[in-house]
Amino acid sequence: MSWRSESPFTVGFRAYVGFWFHCSPNPYMNRFQIAPEEWALEALFGESFVRYRARVRRWI
Secondary structure (H helix, E strand, O other), rough: OOOOOOHHHHHHHHHHHHHHHOOOOOOHHHHHHHHHHHHHHHHHHHHHHHHHHHOOOOOO
């Protein structure tokens, strides 16, 4: 598949999908970056991190 196209529909569709991909929350980041960091922080700081997580919103 070529990224170049003479079809205005194809160009518009790719722009639309690209815009929403970059502007929406990325599920990959949530699953494979943020969750493991939270697990590591809980293992490192223990109960202190659990109390912190309970009183602070996830997305600051």
